[in-house]
Amino acid sequence: MTEPNLLSSLAGFALYFMIAVVMIKLLLWAYEKLTPYDEGALITENNIAAAISYTGAKIGLAIPMAFACFQSVGIFDFIIWSLVAFAAQMTLFGVTVFARPLLISQIKVGHVAGALRLAGSSVAVGLLNAAAMSY
Known part of the structure; x- marks a missing residue:
């Protein structure tokens, strides 16, 4: 790769990454x-269940966003797929x-099993969402 192409690629990487x-x-x-509860406050109080469910949502969102970044034809396309x-x-x-209204x-109150169920579902939906983002 020539130097101008490398600089152009680095600029594109930096733009998409930011x-x-x-x-x-x-x-x-x-x-x-x-969401009807404050994940940040619960996590600050060391609520493991809140941390698990929030982490699942974060991963479930990051997976299709990563795929959208890879697959998109432009910045606007990437933003739209991130919103999807x-x-x-x-x-x-x-x-x-x-x-599950009790969830x-x-x-x-820190019920880990329910949080794991939600986190697992979030990751699964993120994977399916990413797989469905094909042209």
């Missing part, structure tokens, strides 16, 4: 605001809470 970091931070902030990934995670959360109170 946008991906900003997007995941914004989407995780929105996730925290839309976020919508899938929020839909999963809503369906799970609807199907919220269980996570608030």
